[in-house]
Amino acid sequence: MQFIHPIQEIVRTGVFICHCGSNIAGIVDCRSLTKYCLTLPGVVHATDNLYTCSEAGIRQIMEAIKNNDLNRVVVASCSPRTHQPLFQSACKEAGLNPYLFEMVNIREQCSWVHAKDLEGANKKSRDLVRMGVAKASFLKPMIEIESSLVPAALVIGGGVAGLSAATAMAGMGLRVFLVEKEPQPGGLLNNLYSLASEYQQPCVHHLSEPEYQSSCTLQHFSSEHQSSVRHYIDDLIKQTETNPDITVYTSSQILSVTGYIGNFEFIAKRDIKRDAVQNNIEHVAVQNRSQDIVARNNVIAKADIESYLKENTERIRQKVGCIIVATGAVPYQPDKEFGYNGSTVITQMELERSFLDNTFKSDRVVMIQCVGSRTSGREYCSKICCMTAVKNAMVIKQKKPDSEIHILYRDMQMYGVENEKMLWDARGAGIRFYVYNEKEPPVVENGVVGFYDPLMGEFKQISCDLTVLSTPLTPSKESGCLAKIMKLPVDHDGFFLEAHAKLRPLDFSADGIFVCGSARYPATSMEARAEGLGAASRAASVLFRERLVKSAIVAKIDSETCVMCEDCLKICPFEAITRNPEKMVCQINPILCKGCGCCAAACPSQSVTLAGFEHQQLFAQIRAIN
Amino acid sequence: MDVGRHPNIRLLAFSELESLEGELGNFDITIRKKARYVDENRCTGCGECAEKCPTTLMDPFNLGFGESKAVYRYFAQGIPSAYTIDAANCRHLQPGKKCGICAKVCQAKAVDYTQKDQIINLNAGAVVVATGYDLFDASRICEYGYGRIEDVITSLELERLLSASGPTGGHLYRPSVLAMKKGLAVLEKRRDRLKKRLDKSTEFTRVRAEHNNKSDFTRFRTENNNKSDKNNSSKSEKKNNDKSEKSAAQILEYEKIAAEYEKIAAEYEKIEAECEKVADKIEKSSHARRIAFIQCVGSRDIRFNRHCSTFCCMHSIKEAMIAIEHDKESEVSVFGMDIRAVGKGFEQYRNRGQKQSGIRFVRSRVAEITQTEDGCPVLWYEETMDRKVKSLTVDLAVLATACQPSRGSEVLAGILGVEINESGYFRSGTLQPQDTTREGVFICGCAKGPADIPESVAQASGAAARAAQALLQQIGQPV
Numbered sequence A: 001m002q003f004i005h006p007i008q009e010i011v012r013t014g015v016f017i018c019h020c021g022s023n024i025a026g027i028v029d030c031r032s033l034t035k036y037c038l039t040l041p042g043v044v045h046a047t048d049n050l051y052t053c054s055e056a057g058i059r060q061i062m063e064a065i066k067n068n069d070l071n072r073v074v075v076a077s078c079s080p081r082t083h084q085p086l087f088q089s090a091c092k093e094a095g096l097n098p099y100l101f102e103m104v105n106i107r108e109q110c111s112w113v114h115a116k117d118l119e120g121a122n123k124k125s126r127d128l129v130r131m132g133v134a135k136a137s138f139l140k141p142m143i144e145i146e147s148s149l150v151p152a153a154l155v156i157g158g159g160v161a162g163l164s165a166a167t168a169m170a171g172m173g174l175r176v177f178l179v180e181k182e183p184q185p186g187g188l189l190n191n192l193y194s195l196a197s198e199y200q201q202p203c204v205h206h207l208s209e210p211e212y213q214s215s216c217t218l219q220h221f222s223s224e225h226q227s228s229v230r231h232y233i234d235d236l237i238k239q240t241e242t243n244p245d246i247t248v249y250t251s252s253q254i255l256s257v258t259g260y261i262g263n264f265e266f267i268a269k270r271d272i273k274r275d276a277v278q279n280n281i282e283h284v285a286v287q288n289r290s291q292d293i294v295a296r297n298n299v300i301a302k303a304d305i306e307s308y309l310k311e312n313t314e315r316i317r318q319k320v321g322c323i324i325v326a327t328g329a330v331p332y333q334p335d336k337e338f339g340y341n342g343s344t345v346i347t348q349m350e351l352e353r354s355f356l357d358n359t360f361k362s363d364r365v366v367m368i369q370c371v372g373s374r375t376s377g378r379e380y381c382s383k384i385c386c387m388t389a390v391k392n393a394m395v396i397k398q399k400k401p402d403s404e405i406h407i408l409y410r411d412m413q414m415y416g417v418e419n420e421k422m423l424w425d426a427r428g429a430g431i432r433f434y435v436y437n438e439k440e441p442p443v444v445e446n447g448v449v450g451f452y453d454p455l456m457g458e459f460k461q462i463s464c465d466l467t468v469l470s471t472p473l474t475p476s477k478e479s480g481c482l483a484k485i486m487k488l489p490v491d492h493d494g495f496f497l498e499a500h501a502k503l504r505p506l507d508f509s510a511d512g513i514f515v516c517g518s519a520r521y522p523a524t525s526m527e528a529r530a531e532g533l534g535a536a537s538r539a540a541s542v543l544f545r546e547r548l549v550k551s552a553i554v555a556k557i558d559s560e561t562c563v564m565c566e567d568c569l570k571i572c573p574f575e576a577i578t579r580n581p582e583k584m585v586c587q588i589n590p591i592l593c594k595g596c597g598c599c600a601a602a603c604p605s606q607s608v609t610l611a612g613f614e615h616q617q618l619f620a621q622i623r624a625i626n
Numbered sequence B: 001m002d003v004g005r006h007p008n009i010r011l012l013a014f015s016e017l018e019s020l021e022g023e024l025g026n027f028d029i030t031i032r033k034k035a036r037y038v039d040e041n042r043c044t045g046c047g048e049c050a051e052k053c054p055t056t057l058m059d060p061f062n063l064g065f066g067e068s069k070a071v072y073r074y075f076a077q078g079i080p081s082a083y084t085i086d087a088a089n090c091r092h093l094q095p096g097k098k099c100g101i102c103a104k105v106c107q108a109k110a111v112d113y114t115q116k117d118q119i120i121n122l123n124a125g126a127v128v129v130a131t132g133y134d135l136f137d138a139s140r141i142c143e144y145g146y147g148r149i150e151d152v153i154t155s156l157e158l159e160r161l162l163s164a165s166g167p168t169g170g171h172l173y174r175p176s177v178l179a180m181k182k183g184l185a186v187l188e189k190r191r192d193r194l195k196k197r198l199d200k201s202t203e204f205t206r207v208r209a210e211h212n213n214k215s216d217f218t219r220f221r222t223e224n225n226n227k228s229d230k231n232n233s234s235k236s237e238k239k240n241n242d243k244s245e246k247s248a249a250q251i252l253e254y255e256k257i258a259a260e261y262e263k264i265a266a267e268y269e270k271i272e273a274e275c276e277k278v279a280d281k282i283e284k285s286s287h288a289r290r291i292a293f294i295q296c297v298g299s300r301d302i303r304f305n306r307h308c309s310t311f312c313c314m315h316s317i318k319e320a321m322i323a324i325e326h327d328k329e330s331e332v333s334v335f336g337m338d339i340r341a342v343g344k345g346f347e348q349y350r351n352r353g354q355k356q357s358g359i360r361f362v363r364s365r366v367a368e369i370t371q372t373e374d375g376c377p378v379l380w381y382e383e384t385m386d387r388k389v390k391s392l393t394v395d396l397a398v399l400a401t402a403c404q405p406s407r408g409s410e411v412l413a414g415i416l417g418v419e420i421n422e423s424g425y426f427r428s429g430t431l432q433p434q435d436t437t438r439e440g441v442f443i444c445g446c447a448k449g450p451a452d453i454p455e456s457v458a459q460a461s462g463a464a465a466r467a468a469q470a471l472l473q474q475i476g477q478p479v
């Protein structure tokens, strides 16, 4: 049977039926379905394959296109989500416009859901394929949308994650703008005394000794080791600030971000007053720091004080192709939980501070884990606070070998190689661990911590001169504001939400925007660094392209019939639609449009057409139902 | 699949690194591409060869729950889709035996028994190591009875059992039941064979009955003979005599056969009864309802690995939830010292598992697994929260086996010229987590230490960034 397309073209459709091993063929009779296809209008070729997505299956499609002069291809297999791009690229390779491809789902929609109804499943598979073939006849060739791009990136947040991303991208020769809200980059690491992560390296003095010798373990926390955090972060900052390809805007906040992948424009506000004053104070306070850092601060301070005389704030406006969000997180500040008072009952952060200031002098310390985390309201585990507690306990032991340290925990989250080793060594060093039950939390009163110890089956009281509360990292207020400004999604806990938790951990679902470090979820400094580098690589894979190409499946508004009711504008989840008050219509930015089709469904005057899902195509599909 | 079709990526499957010389920006790499005895460019992946291959082996991808042949594909959607002959098990490639069936059936003429390992030389600017991990061999912990008690399995085996595309189509059968099913299938085959012979015996009984009606039978025979012997009627009398003698002998013969058939009938009945019994047993206990997960098997254990494998707590919870989804009445317990649900959304997931799905978390390290008389695993443990030694009988015990450095890491490290750390993983810089001890060689994923999927993915991008950065800086004039 010949089928003539409205534009006077003889439709030659090839249908490929996939067995998916036994996933489909176990239920649907693929052989007879294939025979059935040959009876459909326009179909000139039909075969079934064991696995259409396998190399062999793809080759068959390409050969069939060439040998049979196909101008439409229909694959009946799984969800288009997984393999449509693959099949389309096969069409393209074989010289067929990829938009002349149609996919029919007979796995999820047929064999899986109707596994218990053989007859029904087979009938439905015929219906679906017939509909797909009908739609395919009306498909039109289309060309992908191309756009230019600016080979520069914006990094928001100057913690380890942001600094790592910035230096990595600059190292690849890309232009980078780094916006940091504080007068100093460095993030949380500025406030830490030592890093647990260093623990993975064998102590240089003890390399030859057998592993896990506790004699060497405490050395990791001596002052010489401690200074390396400072070196580490200062080094990163220096690399960033001395790199000519990186511009660092400190004391700055993002005001607005517009545009789309390849062509973003951001506006930031820089508080010069704060920057100058803070950096000047810093300069005095950090006399004991390495020489060049002092020098650096001097330069900034002088320059900024001068400009401060002129004006207080400065506006920054730049164009970039990609954006990396690295705004980190802040430790939860307890209110009065567990008797928090900031002097005898403090947080881990304040403990680190007291190490740095050399004001730490306690002998008997109790640490309480999960303060403000893993409870209702803040359900997540912050992942880093167990490690921090053990690390700081080791620091105290190193400072005062006779001190008594008790850690009250629910689960010791010492995952991985280094952490577990540190936990092991902490036990060896005499640090005591007690499990407590969430329902019977410890009570801190007048320097005595009381709790029920289920392992001994008794109530215990430990007197101490310092109680340290391990509080989780929480999303900062600024991150929340940024999410609103940039219209980025956040999860239940307020952390930024990535496109796919497992497979695309560093991407946002909006193209060209990436996330890394504690902004995504509490991360150790090493994890934050790895993610920062990772985000840099994700952004670079966009920025190194000459121009951007995107799917032609986008919506378009017919300005003749649009009545500017704005229904489409309100419903578009990707902010792709804007008003055009002059013409009194709405219009769609094809670069931002993701082709979801919401607007086309919403429009009361049927002014919206979604390419690849045009009315004619859909009606053909619907009419083929019976 | 994306990798297989990317124009800038050349994938060398079934290959091993032989040597690495040179430095960042200019590495000379030698790779041994192992002979697969099938021409990759010709093989269409049709599977005819495997269908006809007479050698049946345990399927390594389905971990012994399914079967594969000596010519195989590791898993169906692999790249390349070409088949490979397992030289150690192929009848043709082993001395003395001649088979050659696959070469005959292959339409594409892709089978090539003479194929040799190939040496490939490459030049690259940087190297990324992503050799992943191996799982701990659970049979090393003899008190858990893995390999001895059929219903003690590893997490990976459970994943295959739960997988819809796996050997049981996603039903959670107990392995012992699966074994019984296999046994049943063998019995049924025997039964059916006997049945066929018995069917023949009814035909025989009919013939014999006629025979017993002797005169009729003789007449029938004689008449028949007369017809055929018309032209030599002189001999016919003698022949008739012969006939009766013969038929006497035949009677004896028939009686013998009849006795044999009776024996067969008896055996048939016996086997049928046995089949019914096994089927009944399968019916009663086919699905695993009571399931226990045992954490830290080979991890956090001074005898094997001291490290925590990071992801096993989470995958046990996931598997537990899936098992409960399959069967709402499942009773699932997870035995662990700490439950390390550390990652985005993990604690919430664990809480959901506990509160909604009813997973019971027991703070304990299981000491031993024994067996009841009817084969169920029994866990012995101290429930530390109330300081009592208890036992629990289950249908299925699942061991969360440790993540270990992959086999051959040491050799590979030698070839690459990089160090490994005291846990056996590739050593990375403290402050440069994606760098190894050799410039230009980068690392990511579980080759560096246990990591879950999102972390591995992030690290992979990170390693790529380091490599790109190093190379672009080397070239001196970035694009």
Ligand SMILES: Cc1cc2nc3c(=O)[nH]c(=O)nc-3n(C[C@H](O)[C@H](O)[C@H](O)COP(=O)(O)OP(=O)(O)OC[C@H]3O[C@@H](n4cnc5c(N)ncnc54)[C@H](O)[C@@H]3O)c2cc1C
Binding pocket: A156, A157, A158, A159, A160, A161, A162, A179, A180, A181, A182, A185, A186, A187, A188, A189, A192, A194, A195, A196, A197, A252, A253, A254, A326, A327, A328, A329, A330, A331, A348, A349, A352, A384, A387, A388, A391, A473, A476, A478, A479, A482, A516, A517, A518, A519, A522, A523, A524, A525, A526, A528
């Ligand atoms: C008490 C404690 C101890 C720790 N100990 C260790 C340890 O021993 N080892 C270890 O590996 N890790 C440790 N950590 C974790 C470590 O601090 C974090 O992993 C690391 O700081 C995360 O880096 P980041 O870049 O993601 O975030 P951050 O360090 O939080 O940096 C984010 C940066 O973004 C800036 N920013 C935020 N919002 C905006 C905005 N809207 N616009 C512009 N800029 C913005 C912030 O000012 C900050 O500079 C510890 C954490 C705590 C709380």
Ligand code: SF4
Binding pocket: A018, A019, A020, A021, A023, A024, A050, A051, A052, A053, A054, A077, A078, A079, A083, A107
């Ligand atoms: S194309 Fe889809 S349905 Fe076919 S084998 Fe691949 S995954 Fe299975």
Ligand code: SF4
Binding pocket: A369, A370, A371, A373, A374, A380, A381, A382, A383, A384, A385, A386, A387, A410, A411, A412, A413, A470, A472
């Ligand atoms: S890391 Fe430890 S202290 Fe922090 S939330 Fe998790 S269990 Fe609690």
Ligand code: SF4
Binding pocket: A554, A555, A571, A572, A573, A574, A575, A576, A577, A588, A592, A593, A594, A595, A596, A597, A598, A599, A600, A610
């Ligand atoms: S198709 Fe979707 S993304 Fe595109 S304009 Fe319409 S609603 Fe927005």
Ligand code: SF4
Binding pocket: A557, A558, A561, A562, A563, A564, A565, A566, A567, A568, A569, A585, A586, A602, A603, A604, A605, A606, A607, A608
């Ligand atoms: S919904 Fe239709 S009519 Fe209304 S503004 Fe959008 S395109 Fe115009």
Ligand code: SF4
Binding pocket: A415, B295, B296, B297, B299, B300, B307, B308, B309, B310, B311, B312, B313, B314, B336, B338, B339, B340, B400
């Ligand atoms: S992740 Fe859980 S089961 Fe795995 S080793 Fe760590 S604590 Fe044990």
